[in-house]
Structures are given as structure tokens and as C-alpha cells.
Amino acid sequence: MNEKTTPAKASWYKINPPVFFTSAILALVFVALGAFVPEWSDAFFGDVQGWVVESAGWFYVLAVAGFLVFVVGLAFSNFGKLKLGPDHSTPDYSYLSWFAMLFSAGMGIGLMFFGVAEPIMHYATPPVGDPETVAAARQAMRVTFFHWGVHAWAIYAVVALSLAYFAFRHGLPLTIRSSLYPLIGERIYGPIGHAVDVFAVLGTLFGVATSLGFGVIQVNAGLNYMFDVPVGVGTQMILIAVITGIATVSVGLGLDAGIRRISELNMILAVALLAFVLIAGPTVYLLQTLVQNTGMYVSNLFSMTFNLYAYEPTGWIGGWTLFYWGWWIAWSPFVGMFIARVSRGRTIREFVTGVLLVPLGFTFMWMTFFGNTALHMVMIDGAVGLMEAVAEDSSVALFQFFELLPLSSITSLVATVLVITFFVTSSDSGSLVVDMLTSGGEEEGPLWQRIFWALVEGAIAAVLLYAGGLDALQAATIASALPFTVVMLLMCWGMIRAMRLEVTKQLSMREARLAPLGATGPVDWKTRLRAMAHHPRRQEVLQFLQQEVRPALEDVAAELKKQGLEARVQDGEDGRVWIEVGHGEEMDFFYSVRPRPYDPPSFAMSDLRRKRTEEIRYFRAEVHLSEGGQDYDIMGWHKDELIHDVLDQYQRHMHFLHIVR
Numbered sequence: 001m002n003e004k005t006t007p008a009k010a011s012w013y014k015i016n017p018p019v020f021f022t023s024a025i026l027a028l029v030f031v032a033l034g035a036f037v038p039e040w041s042d043a044f045f046g047d048v049q050g051w052v053v054e055s056a057g058w059f060y061v062l063a064v065a066g067f068l069v070f071v072v073g074l075a076f077s078n079f080g081k082l083k084l085g086p087d088h089s090t091p092d093y094s095y096l097s098w099f100a101m102l103f104s105a106g107m108g109i110g111l112m113f114f115g116v117a118e119p120i121m122h123y124a125t126p127p128v129g130d131p132e133t134v135a136a137a138r139q140a141m142r143v144t145f146f147h148w149g150v151h152a153w154a155i156y157a158v159v160a161l162s163l164a165y166f167a168f169r170h171g172l173p174l175t176i177r178s179s180l181y182p183l184i185g186e187r188i189y190g191p192i193g194h195a196v197d198v199f200a201v202l203g204t205l206f207g208v209a210t211s212l213g214f215g216v217i218q219v220n221a222g223l224n225y226m227f228d229v230p231v232g233v234g235t236q237m238i239l240i241a242v243i244t245g246i247a248t249v250s251v252g253l254g255l256d257a258g259i260r261r262i263s264e265l266n267m268i269l270a271v272a273l274l275a276f277v278l279i280a281g282p283t284v285y286l287l288q289t290l291v292q293n294t295g296m297y298v299s300n301l302f303s304m305t306f307n308l309y310a311y312e313p314t315g316w317i318g319g320w321t322l323f324y325w326g327w328w329i330a331w332s333p334f335v336g337m338f339i340a341r342v343s344r345g346r347t348i349r350e351f352v353t354g355v356l357l358v359p360l361g362f363t364f365m366w367m368t369f370f371g372n373t374a375l376h377m378v379m380i381d382g383a384v385g386l387m388e389a390v391a392e393d394s395s396v397a398l399f400q401f402f403e404l405l406p407l408s409s410i411t412s413l414v415a416t417v418l419v420i421t422f423f424v425t426s427s428d429s430g431s432l433v434v435d436m437l438t439s440g441g442e443e444e445g446p447l448w449q450r451i452f453w454a455l456v457e458g459a460i461a462a463v464l465l466y467a468g469g470l471d472a473l474q475a476a477t478i479a480s481a482l483p484f485t486v487v488m489l490l491m492c493w494g495m496i497r498a499m500r501l502e503v504t505k506q507l508s509m510r511e512a513r514l515a516p517l518g519a520t521g522p523v524d525w526k527t528r529l530r531a532m533a534h535h536p537r538r539q540e541v542l543q544f545l546q547q548e549v550r551p552a553l554e555d556v557a558a559e560l561k562k563q564g565l566e567a568r569v570q571d572g573e574d575g576r577v578w579i580e581v582g583h584g585e586e587m588d589f590f591y592s593v594r595p596r597p598y599d600p601p602s603f604a605m606s607d608l609r610r611k612r613t614e615e616i617r618y619f620r621a622e623v624h625l626s627e628g629g630q631d632y633d634i635m636g637w638h639k640d641e642l643i644h645d646v647l648d649q650y651q652r653h654m655h656f657l658h659i660v661r
Contacts, residue, residue, distance in 0.1 A: 014449065016440035018194040023201040023438060027456065030206065031463050045475040052479050053322050057308060060325045063485045065305045068154040070492050071161065071352050079499045080349030084161075084340075085168040091345040099358050100267040101342050101425075111148075111366050112419050113214050116401045117394040118144050119371030120378065120387055127309065127316040137375050138296070141289065144371055145297040146304045147324045148363050150356050155328045155488075157355045159336025160343065162491040164351070166498070168344045173441025176200040176333055176487070182494040196487065200333035201437050203480055205453075207331045208430035209460035215423040216240050216461065217395045222416035225399040226409060236465050243420055244458030247427035248451050266425060269418045270362075273411065274369055280405045281373035282380075290368040297364075329481035332488065337433040370401070377404055427457050531636045535618035541595040542575040544621055544635060549593045552642035553579040578624075579646065586661075589653045590626040591646050593634060595619045625649060 033041040074080060083089055091098070122140035124131055129139060162179035172178035177193030184192060216239050223229035223239075278286055309317050343351055374397075377383040381404075389400040402411045431454040436442060439449065536544075550569065557567040557579055566582035578592030597617045620633040623645070634642060 014439040014442045014446055016194075016197070016438060018191075019197045019201065019440070020438040022194070022198050023205070023434075024456075026198070026202055027205055027460065030202070031460055035463050045479060048479040049475040052326065052482050056482055057317065057322050059482075060322055060329075060485065061306060061308060063489060064151050064155060064325050064329075067158045067488065067492070068151055068305075071154050071157045071356065074161070074495075074499075075349045075352035078503050080347065080352070082165070082348050082499060082502065083169065083345065084164040084343055084348065084351060085345045089168070089345040091343075093342055095354075096267075097264065098342060098354065100264045101429075102339060102355065102359050110211070110214075111363065112398060112415065112422060113218055113395070114144075114148075115366055115370035115398065116374045117390050117397040118147070119367070120374055120390045120397065121394070123375060123378070124387055124391065125316075127314060127320075128312060134379075137379060140375065141293045141368070141371060142296045142300060142304070143320070144367050145293055145364060146300075147321065148367060149297060149301075150360060151305070152324070152328045153356050153360060155325075155332050156335045156339060157352060158488050158491060159332040160339035160355065161348065161351060162495050163337060164340035164343050165348075165495060167340065167441065170498070174337070174340065175437050175441045176337070178441070179491040179494055180487075182497040183490060197437050199480070199484065199487075200337075201434055203330050203484065204334035204337075204430055204434050204437070205457060205460060207327075207334055208426055208457050209464060211331075211426055212240070212423060212457065212461040213465055214395075215419055215426070216243070216465070218398070219243070219416055219419050219423070221393070221395045222399055222412055222419065225396070225403075226412055226416070233465055237462055240458050240462045240465070243423050244427065244454065246420075247424045247431070247458070248454045266418065266421050269414060269421065270366075273414055273418065274362075274366060276407075276411060277369045277373055277405070280407075281369065282376050285376060286369050286372055289372040290365060293368050293372075294364060323478060326478040326481040329485055329488070330478060333437075333484070334430055334433050337436065338429040341432070341436070370398075373405075374401055377401075427454055430457055535600060536620075536635060538575075538595055538597070538617075538619045541619040541621050541635060545575055545577050545593060545595065548637070548639055549621070549634075549642060550577045552639045553577060553591070553646065555639075556643055556646050557581075576624075581650070583657065586657050587626070587653075589650055590624075591649055592624040593621050594624055594629075596622045596629075623649075 093101070119137075119140045122143050123136050126136045126139050127143065129135055159176075159179075163174060163176070166172045166178040166181060167174040170181075172181055172188075175193075175197050176199075177188040177196045180193070180196065181188050187193065188196075216236050219239055220229070220231050220236050223235075224231045229235060339355065343355075346354070374386060378387050383404055386397070386400050386404065390397045398415055399412050402408045402415065405411065431450050434453040434457075435450050438453075550571075553569045557569050560567040560581055567579060569577065569579050571577055572592075572594075574595065576592055576594040578590065581589040583589065597619050600616050600618055621635040622633055623630045634645065637645070
């Protein structure tokens with residue numbers, strides 16, 4: 001595939017009009033529905049989400065399992081050696097910065113919101129079994145690990161890998177449409193490509209806005225706990241304005257100066273908070289449960305992956321597992337685009353290993369240290385109030401949790417700052433991604449465009465909170481994941497086709513056998529070029545086999561007979577010629593040259609379209625050994641060159657016999 005050349009744009013104007021304006025208009029329509037008719041939009045999107053959960057749950061489960069198998073298979077296959085960029089490229093960021101940006105963009109606010117709440121909620125209302133038991137606690141952590149485990153990162157990896165591969169290695173725009181190039185070719189630059197990118201923009205805008213809504217609610221809860229700041233929509237509007245302003249400054253500074261620095265601050269604060277919980281909580285118990293939780297997760301991975309609770313129907317799976325799968329898929333254009341942007345220069349194997357395992361380790365520690373400490377408080381210390389608080393308002397779970405530990409005021413303040421910084425990095429990342437999508441793949445759009453999308457995300461979150469339409473648009477985001485799942489399956493197909501072609505090319509370039517020109521002295525380059533461009537017919541190849549190949553094989557056979565070996569040369573009905581050298585009880589040596597037909601290349605077809613296939617086929621004189629064809633052509637070689645090739649293959653055969661004796 002070739003790089004698409006697009007007209008140069010002025011530095012202040014780098015947009016793809018069909019995507020930019022269509023996305024802006026549709027975003028306003030959705031916001032208007034949420035603001036002015038929240039009841040209708042809530043009912044409509046809720047019904048759509050309900051249909052997806054009831055009728056397409058099996059499809060989600062199969063697709064997500066397939067994504068995990070796909071990315072792991074790529075890492076362990078020959079494709080794993082391919083780089084996300086030219087072969088000479090090196091990573092843009094260090095491992096620490098790369099990991100920090102992966103983690104902050106992927107799940108930051110979610111871990112803060114659900115780290116305490118989800119295990120407690122599963123403990124109180126488990127999918128199966130009795131609530132508030134040891135078995136329920138064990139199941140709660142197993143399910144939490146499952147929801148936040150490798151499946152989520154596999155979903156992100158599919159989109160990120162496809163985008164990075166086609167953009168950085170094949171020169172296509174860094175947009176969702178590029179992943180479909182192997183399937184629809186240049187049509188990615190037309191209406192189909194525009195539609196795919198618009199869909200990705202909307203998913204990113206509303207996915208980020210919904211997440212920011214969760215974040216600002218939690219920030220409000222933290223400020224209320226520490227400073228008695230009132231909880232309400234008015235306060236949340238002010239918080240959105242302030243935090244969006246910070247995000248706007250950060251996104252204006254760019255990826256390196258802004259997002260990377262805040263992402264690294266995120267990691268410092270998160271590690272500090274994690275270490276505090278480990279030390280202040282039941283340390284030995286937490287280390288024990290971390291090992292056991294991880295073991296339970298690994299041992300139950302396959303059974304949980306395909307568990308739809310078909311034999312014990314429950315609405316739990318729709319509210320949790322399928323919700324998470326749809327949520328990760330809806331977020332995948334945003335997170336995948338950002339991960340791709342920061343992963344240039346890494347190999348596919350390195351990419352998959354990093355994306356699947358590195359953030360996963362931190363996530364498992366976070367869920368164990370926070371979740372199991374909370375369960376310990378409820379089960380052992382009798383802190384029933386924590387469970388009641390979670391049931392009443394999950395946004396205050398984290399602060400109620402810290403109240404039961406030392407230094408609660410300080411840790412709550414750090415947690416609030418961490419939520420804000422996660423809020424900022426999510427907004428930053430979303431703005432950067434939307435800017436790239438709406439500008440046709442420009443990695444560094446004008447400042448006003450990045451600021452515009454940062455403000456739009458904050459405005460959407462504010463309008464949704466004000467109108468009470470957050471749940472409706474969250475449901476719309478989940479429902480929109482279904483068609484994008486189909487797009488992701490096409491991405492996998494396109495990647496396989498492109499990578500197979502590339503690996504085949506690499507192997508053919510590395511293993512191609514050229515005529516040993518040194519055997520006959522230098523060859524005129526024009527003669528060599530004419531031979532390369534010539535496409536011989538069958539009769540020409542048959543004549544070559546009899547006049548050049550057979551005499552060469554007979555000379556080799558005669559010399560082998562002088563050495564006391566049994567050697568004979570024979571002809572086949574299709575014109576093939578071969579030599580066979582006997583080695584008694586050991587494996588015999590076999591070297592054959594056969595005329596093999598091929599259809600002419602496309603550039604030679606223009607004046608031959610009306611001719612029959614048999615008439616326009618060309619032939620190659622291909623070498624075959626006992627194990628099969630070797631995929632190289634010796635047509636036009638001289639006698640001495642042919643003899644040296646036979647001897648090369650025979651020497652390899654003798655080495656093989658030596659090894660196995």
C-alpha cells in the first residue's frame with residue numbers, strides 16, 4: 001500500500017471538513033436531546049441498550065474473547081517482530097513515560113471510582129450464591145479482576161495496534177479509517193472512511209464526557225467530605241469549568257510538555273496512594289490476597305470469558321460484564337488512538353506485552369489493595385457502614401474508605417487531586433484523538449483546534465449533568481459499541497491480510513536465490529534486466545530444460561558416479577527434469593526443475609484481456625526438492641550456474657545427513 005498524498009493545509013486550518021462538521025453537528029443534536037428532552041432520550045437509549053444486552057450478549061462475549069486470542073497470537077507469531085514504524089525506527093518515549101500515558105488514558109478515573117465500590121457491591125449482591133459470605137468475597141474479587149483484566153486491554157490493543165501499524169509503517173493517516181485499507185483500498189478516503197471516523201469521534205466525545213461526569217461527581221464528593229462544599233449540579237458546573245480550563249492549558253502545551261508531564265504526576269500520586277493503603281491496611285493479608293486473586297483469575301479465565309449465565313438467568317451480567325465489554329469497546333477509538341500515538345517505534349511483540357501486562361499488574365494491585373482492604377473492613381472489622389454508603393452513593397465510597405484509615409484528610413486530598421489529574425489527562429487524550437480524527441490524521445493540529453475539542457468535551461459533560469441526561473448518553477455509548485465491534489473484527493481481518501503480505505515479502509527477499517553470477521563472470525546489466533522483465537511461455541521453458549538443465553544434471557550425475565554414488569537423471573511427462581542420488585538406507589537426494597504456470601502480472605494484462613488464460617500464462621523453471629517446491633526460478637541460468645546450485649542443495653542435504661546420523 002502506498003502513502004496517500006494530500007494537499008498541504010495552512011497551519012491554522014487542518015481539518016477534514018466532512019468529518020469535522022458532521023461530528024460537530026451530530027454532537028450538538030445529541031446534546032440537545034439530552035438537554036431538552038431527557039426523558040425521551042433516556043427511554044430511547046435505554047431501550048437500545050436493553051436490546052443489545054438481551055440479544056447480542058453472546059456476540060460481545062465471542063468478539064471480546066476473539067480479540068484477546070488475536071493480539072496474543074500476533075505477539076507469539078512471526079508478525080511479532082514487525083515494528084510499528086520503519087525497521088530503523090526507535091520508540092518515541094521511555095518505558096516509564098509510555099506506561100504512565102497508557103495507564104492514565106486507559107482506566108485512571110475508573111479505578112478511582114470503582115476500586116472500593118465494585119468489590120463491595122459484588123460482595124453484597126453476587127451474581128450467584130449467598131451474599132455477604134466468604135465465598136461471596138472471593139467471588140467479588142475474581143469478578144472484579146475479570147472486568148478489569150486482559151480483556152479490556154486486548155480491546156484497546158486491537159484498535160491501537162491497527163492504527164499504529166498502518167499509520168507508522170505504511171504511511172496512512174492516523175485515523176480509524178486507515179485500518180480498513182487492506183479491505184476497501186482507496187475508498188477509505190471517501191464516504192465510507194468519513195463515516196467510520198465520524199463514528200469514532202462521537203464515541204470519543206461522549207465516552208470521555210461520560211467518564212468526566214463520573215470524575216467530577218467524585219471530586220465533588222471529595223470536596224464535600226473535606227471542606228463541606230455542597231454537592232449539587234451548580235458546584236459540579238464550576239468544577240467542570242475549572243478542571244476543563246486546566247485541561248485546556250495542558251492540551252495547548254502538547255503531548256510532550258503537557259500530557260506526558262501530568263501522566264507522570266498521575267503515576268507518582270497513584271503509587272504513593274497505593275503504597276499508603278498497603279502499609280496502613282492489613283499488609284500481610286493484602287499480599288496473600290494479591291497472590292490468590294491473581295491465581296483465581298488465571299485459573300478461571302477461560303470459564304469466566306464464556307460464561308453467559310445461560311443456565312442460571314440473571315440480569316447481573318447485563319449490568320456488569322456486558323456493560324464493561326460495551327464500555328471498553330465504546331472507548332476503544334479514543335484509547336486506541338492515543339495508545340497508537342505514543343507507541344511508535346515498538347515491535348508488535350513489545351507492544352502487546354506492554355499493553356496487556358504492564359498496566360494489568362498495577363491494576364490488579366490497585367483492586368486488591370483497595371478492594372480487599374474494604375472487604376476486610378466489612379467482614380473482619382465490622383464496618384457495615386461502608387457497605388451501606390457504597391449502596392447509597394458509590395461516588396463517596398473512596399472517601400468513606402479513607403475515613404477508616406489513618407491520615408484520612410491527607411489521603412482524601414491526594415485522592416481528590418489524583419481524580420482531577422486523571423480528569424485532565426482523559427480530557428487531554430480525548431482532545432488530541434478527536435483533533436487527529438477530524439484533521440485527517442494530522443498528529444499536531446493547530447492550537448485552536450485542540451483547545452476547541454477540550455472545551456467541547458467539558459461543555460458536553462456540563463450539559464449532561466445539568467440536564468440529567470448522563471445515564472441516557474451513557475446508554476447510547478454502550479449501544480454504539482455493537483456496530484463498532486463489527487468494525488474491530490474487520491480491523492483484525494485487515495491486519496492479518498496486510499501482515500501476511502509483509503512477512504511473505506520479507507521471507508521472499510531474504511530467501512530469494514539469485515544466479516551465482518561469479519561462476520561465469522560479470523553479466524551485462526541490460527541482459528539481466530531483460531531476463532527479469534521477460535515472461536517466457538511454456539515451450540521456451542521446456543526448451544531451456546532440455547538444452548541447459550538436463551546437460552548440467554547429467555554432468556553432475558557422471559561425476560557422482562565416479563565417486564561411487566548411484567545417480568540418475570530422468571524426465572517427466574510435463575517436461576520436468578530431475579536428478580536422484582541414492583544413499584542406501586539414508587535419505588536419497590532429489591533435485592528437480594519443473595515448468596510451473598502463472599497468470600501474468602496486472603501491469604502486463606492491459607493488452608491481453610481478450611485472450612484466453614491458457615494463452616497468456618507465463619512459466620517459470622522452478623526448483624523442487626524431496627520436501628517440495630523451493631519457490632525460486634532458474635530460467636536463463638547458465639550451465640555452470642545450474643551445477644553450482646545443485647551442489648549447494650546437495651551440500652545442505654549432506655549436512656542434514658551428518659546431523660541425524
